[in-house]
Every structure is written in structure tokens, then in C-alpha cells.
């Protein structure tokens with residue numbers, strides 16, 4: 001039941017914890033539970049509820065009919081058009097209308113017949129996404145904007161609820177206001193986007209609760225049930241909280257907040273432990289309560305457009321897959337360079353260092369995807385079966401094949417200001433040996449890659465932000481044109497460059513004849529620069545892609561526990577050597593190209609760094 005009225009005066013008996021102002025007292029949870037069972041539904045009467053929507057930004061009221069037990073009768077709702085008593089519908093009533101500033105705004109679609117939602121199974125399933133640690137930087141800047149972008153592009157279910165959960169005391173409204181500040185329109189800044197934001201925020205709620213006891217999860221569960229109705233209800237929980245509280249949270253979640261009428265999936269953020277032991281402990285604590293198929297360990301790097309495209313490029317182009325072996329490939333470089341420093345993350349970073357922060361997951365996963373054998377299918381398990389084989393085939397890296405660096409202070413380009421060195425960053429131990437840069441060589445000891453160096457480079461405070469995979473091919477054997485190439489045959493070998501960031505692109509470096517009468521060769525590029533070829537606004541943020549994959553149940557870009565273990569096991573001897581031997585990192589200037597040692601390392605393995 002709903003009414004179309006110019007103004008509403010309401011005699012509320014109670015304001016529920018969900019901020020529904022109920023004319024009749026709230027339905028108790030036992031009523032709710034019984035309302036899910038067809039047999040007792042008939043004994044429930046109606047209650048009228050006015051939900052205030054997005055009240056700070058625009059006043060809207062939704063008047064819907066809900067159920068109440070027969071002992072809650074007698075209150076009245078007065079409207080300009082009459083009085084409702086005991087939940088009796090007026091003849092003018094329309095189902096689930098929204099009344100906005102006195103005018104009918106739009107029809108609500110969920111209950112077209114005007115029935116109370118819990119009385120009927122829903123035609124389409126419900127999806128709730130709860131972000132734990134909702135007040136954190138990651139949630140505000142990445143996760144919620146990605147959820148809004150998915151909503152905007154029509155990729156979320158029709159029936160959704162987005163929940164924020166954390167220890168902070170916030171009302172739904174305060175939380176909506178907080179999100180409206182950070183969720184922006186990626187594609188379309190226009191009015192349509194503003195409207196979409198308003199409707200999105202109507203599906204956003206907040207629940208305050210702790211992480212170490214399960215009370216919060218029980219409360220969350222009952223709020224979710226209230227909103228979900230009685231049909232199929234699927235739940236995603238995004239754990240955007242510090243690592244150490246993940247075991248407690250997953251225990252409570254799995255016990256008290258898993259869906260009883262659909263699937264439940266958990267997204268877990270990195271870091272996944274800080275060594276083999278802590279990672280295995282974390283994995284065990286998750287697997288004690290949940291099935292591996294429910295766990296989505298997210299590495300946002302894998303959600304980047306060009307990383308996802310790696311497998312497409314290789315497996316759907318005849319020209320590449322046959323070349324993807326030691327016979328043709330001389331070396332592979334995988335690089336992730338940041339041009340910024342700690343920016344407030346010094347305390348966290350100093351405990352981890354660049355190998356744990358970037359190499360263990362981002363770079364190892366990229367190499368695994370790049371180097372795997374063709375999987376049986378695109379199914380997540382088939383892909384992960386192949387990735388783990390690569391990780392397990394890698395040779396234990398030795399310290400001599402690695403160069404560590406730490407950025408020192410420098411002067412800004414305009415000469416006017418001084419840029420802090422790593423040791424001056426807040427939260428960093430004064431004599432810290434933690435590396436902010438690493439370059440190293442890895443080998444995959446299998447038939448396809450035997451002897452091919454995989455050079456990795458990762459660092460902060462470098463000259464530019466760059467994420468790239470560069471494949472250098474061997475020289476052309478017996479090249480007829482060698483006399484036209486000059487002395488450096490390396491400069492003339494083919495390269496395939498996959499530029500992941502900042503400019504998405506694929507380049508193939510080839511030798512070409514300079515037009516004219518002579519035979520002069522030129523090293524040119526066939527290029528697929530995304531911003532020229534595609535509408536770059538259509539490139540989604542990696543969190544968007546990955547959250548959508550979770551909704552679809554596609555786990556091929558998420559890390560399975562055996563991959564994680566293999567990757568930690570591989571790196572542990574190196575980390576142990578670095579820490580036990582107290583290896584001093586080579587200092588490099590902030591804003592430069594990193595330590596000189598990395599160039600010697602490249603030369604030692606016959607590889608020319610791309611940025612030379």
C-alpha cells in the first residue's frame with residue numbers, strides 16, 4: 001500500500017534502528033523469520049512505514065506497506081487525503097510510490113502488486129555487498145566509487161543493498177553523505193550521473209560494529225535479512241580491514257552472517273600475510289570457516305585492462321602464441337615504478353618493504369599469467385592450475401641476482417623545495433634498511449622458459465609512474481641486413497611492449513626500411529595506443545572489473561591459496577638472506593632512475609632495461 005499525497009503528517013510510534021519511522025512498532029525478528037515461511041504469513045497484518053530517503057540532499061519519502069503482527073494495531077497515519085488506520089488501504093492507494101517534494105516521483109519496482117515484500121518470494125535475486133572497514137581510505141577512494149560505477153553502468157542486480165560496516169558511529173545518512181563526497185562519475189559528469197548517485201545512495205546503509213566479537217555481525221545479519229526479503233539473497237563481504245583482524249572477522253561472518261538463501265563470497269585484501277608462515281596461518285583461518293571457492297583474494301593489479309588482455313593477446317592471435325617460448329624470447333621485463341613516495345604509508349611500508357608490497361603479489365602474479373601453459377579453458381580453476389605450476393617451477397632466487405635501493409632526499413625540479421628521503425618519512429624507523437626499490441632476475445625452470453631471464457623492477461620515488469611488460473626477442477639468425485643495422489644488434493631485435501600504465505598500449509618494435517633509394521633500416525613501432533583506438537573512458541578501474549567478477553563468480557583473476565603459498569615459499573629464502581645479512585640498500589635520488597646497481601644487474605644477464 002502506498003499513497004500519493006501532497007503532504008504527509010505522521011504519528012510515529014517508534015523509530016527503528018534502521019531509521020524507518022514506523023507507524024506501528026517494528027516487526028520483531030521472530031515475526032520476520034516466520035514471515036519467510038508461507039504457513040504463518042496469513043497471521044500477519046499490515047503496518048505502514050515511511051522511509052526518509054536521502055534526506056540531507058533532497059527530501060523524498062517512500063511510503064510502503066509492511067507487515068506487522070496482529071497485536072500492533074491502532075496507530076494512525078494522517079495524510080492530506082485521509083487517515084489510514086490499522087493498516088487499512090485507502091482506495092486511492094498506489095503500490096510503492098515515491099513521494100518527492102509533494103509530487104509523485106516514480107514507481108518502485110520491487111513490489112508491483114503492493115504486497116509486503118516478505119510475503120512473497122522475489123522474482124529476481126537480491127545482492128548485498130558489505131564493505132568492512134568502510135571508513136578507510138581504500139573503501140572511500142576505490143571500493144565505493146567502483147560500486148557506484150557498476151551501478152551506473154547497470155552491472156549490479158536490480159535488487160541491491162550496499163552496506164558499510166566499521167567501528168565508527170555513523171547513521172545511514174551520515175555515511176551516504178560521506179560517500180557522496182568521494183564517489184564521482186567516471187564516465188559522465190552530467191545531471192544523469194547526479195540522479196543515479198541519488199538512487200544509488202538510497203540503497204546504501206551503514207552498520208556500526210566491532211571486529212573481535214560477533215555481535216556486530218549478528219546485527220548486520222538481521223538488517224540484511226530485513227532488506228533482502230524472502231527470495232534468493234546473495235551476499236558479498238569485502239574485507240577492507242587490516243590483515244590482523246581478518247581471522248576474527250571471517251569467523252564471525254561465516255558463523256553469523258552467511259546467506260541462508262543464496263551464495264556468500266568474501267573478498268580479502270592484500271597483504272596476504274608477511275611471510276610463508278603468517279600467510280599459511282591466514283589461509284588456514286579462512287579455510288576453517290569458508291570454502292576456497294568462497295574466497296576471493298584480490299590483487300587490484302590483475303584487474304588492469306592490459307593485464308587482463310595478456311591472455312587474449314597470446315591465446316587468440318596465431319602470431320604470438322608460437323613465439324611464446326625460449327626459442328624466440330630472449331628476456332622478459334616486468335616493471336612497476338611509482339613516482340611518489342610513502343604519502344602517509346611509511347609505518348605500514350617500513351614493516352613490509354618493496355618485495356612484500358609489490359613483488360610477492362603484483363609482479364609474481366603477472367609473471368604467472370604471462371608464462372603459464374595454455375589452460376584447458378577460461379574457467380578460473382583451469383587458469384589457476386596453470387599459474388601455480390609456473391610459480392612452483394621458479395628457481396629459488398639468490399641474493400646476488402638482486403639489487404636493493406632506498407630513495408634519499410632530493411630537490412624539486414624547480415629547485416624551490418626539498419623532497420623528503422625515505423628515512424624522513426613519518427612512521428619510518430630512523431636507520432631503516434627497508435628497500436623502496438628492487439631489481440632482480442628470476443628464472444622459470446621448465447621446458448618453455450629454461451634460461452630465459454625474467455627481470456623485475458619495482459620502486460617508489462622514481463622518475464615516472466610506469467607499469468610495463470617488455471618482451472625482448474632474439475636477434476634474427478643470419479640477418480641479411482646486419483650490415484645496415486650497425487654494431488648494436490640488441491637495438492635491432494624485436495620487442496613487444498605491453499604498457500599497462502599510465503597510457504594503455506601495445507607496441508611491437510620492428511625493423512623497417514626508411515623510404516628512399518638507399519637501404520637504411522629504422523627501428524619503428526606498430527602501435528595500438530588505446531586512447532587513439534578506443535574510448536578510454538570505457539576502461540574501467542581495476543576494482544570495478546574485479547568486483548564484477550566476484551558478482552559473476554569468476555575467480556580467474558583472484559589468487560588461490562596454493563598460488564599464494566608457492567609465491568611466498570619462493571621468496572622466503574631471499575627475504576631471509578636480506579634480513580639476516582642486514583643488506584644495506586643502495587641510495588638513489590628521489591625522482592631519478594633508481595640505483596646504478598640495477599644496470600649492472602641487467603648487463604650481467606644480457607638484458608637492456610627499457611628505460612635506458
Ligand SMILES: NC(=O)C1=CN([C@@H]2O[C@H](COP(=O)(O)OP(=O)(O)OC[C@H]3O[C@@H](n4cnc5c(N)ncnc54)[C@H](OP(=O)(O)O)[C@@H]3O)[C@@H](O)[C@H]2O)C=CC1
Nearest residue numbers: 133135136137138139166167168240241242243269270271
Ligand atoms: N589503501 C590502499 O590503497 C590499499 C590498501 N590495501 C589493503 O586494504 C585494507 C584497507 O586499506 P585502508 O583503507 O588503507 O586501511 P585503513 O588502515 O584505513 O583501515 C580501514 C578501516 O579499518 C578499520 N581499522 C583500522 N585499523 C584497525 C584496527 N587495528 N582494528 C580494527 N579496525 C581497524 C578502520 O575503521 P573503523 O575505525 O571505523 O572501524 C579503518 O577505517 C588494508 O588491509 C590494506 O593493506 C591494499 C591495497 C591498496
Ligand SMILES: O=C1O[C@H](COP(=O)(O)O)[C@@H](O)[C@H](O)[C@H]1O
Nearest residue numbers: 270300301338357358362467501
Ligand atoms: O598494492 C599496491 O599497489 C599500488 C600500485 O597500484 P597502482 O594502481 O597505483 O598501480 C602501490 O602503489 C601500493 O603501494 C601497493 O600497496
